[in-house]
Amino acid sequence: MLLIVGTVPIKDLPLTIGEARVVGDLLVVNDYNISCTQGTASMINAAVKTTEYLNINKPQVLIAGDIGEGKGSREIYKYLIKI
């Protein structure tokens, strides 16, 4: 299983785990729509397209919102330490 972990620049996005899909210009994880701009979202988008081409399982993602304060990163680290 491919797991991609990172933050996305949406302030109130909670810790979210799920399969990533690309719908139009957006990345969709569970019910959250995420713009494919820079960083994690771009990487997930590329991974989704690659797995589609290779006809293998889509990547699972673990993401949290973070606008640069470190809140989302800390949530992710806490979660990873627990599991």
Add this chain to the structure above:
Amino acid sequence: MDRKDSKIGFLNSFKRRKNKLSERSGLVLFMDVQKALKAEKILKNAGYEIKLVAPPPELREGCDLVIAINLVEKPGIERRLDKKKVKYIEVIPLKIDTSNLLEVVKIKYFGNNIMVKAGNMKLAFNKNNGIIVNISGGGCPDIPYLYSKLINKLLEEAPRPKNIGFTLCALMLDITLNESLTLWRKG
């Protein structure tokens, strides 16, 4: 020993003891201990990884306590302290040469676009309509957020990175925006 040598000596001795500070570290100087302690509490509650330390005598401009910070977080820390009305004397880098380098602004012309570079940050805008077409550089955690807020915006309507960002990259990006606005207004 001059002031710079003193800073480097302090940095080396601190590295040996705690292995925490680096060339990207800075110190927040305060007039009195109460303000330093209050600032430490505020910044720790805000999630910053900071440390209350005692500087060597050469660096004591106010009280005997300073807060060691990651210099890349300087704008966010200054804004947090200003918001909480905690007065500080200044934030100084442990390596003075670094801040001088980061203030250098360079301009390049690419057809219809103009790229302004400040330190490690670059902003490009269309010279015909003033729309921001790209932001690159950095590596700080607030860059994807700043990108999402500035890209495809008119220079005149874009939010100021120093007001919404938290890091040194945001400060550098703000310098590029300021310079871009000057170029755009000149026509």
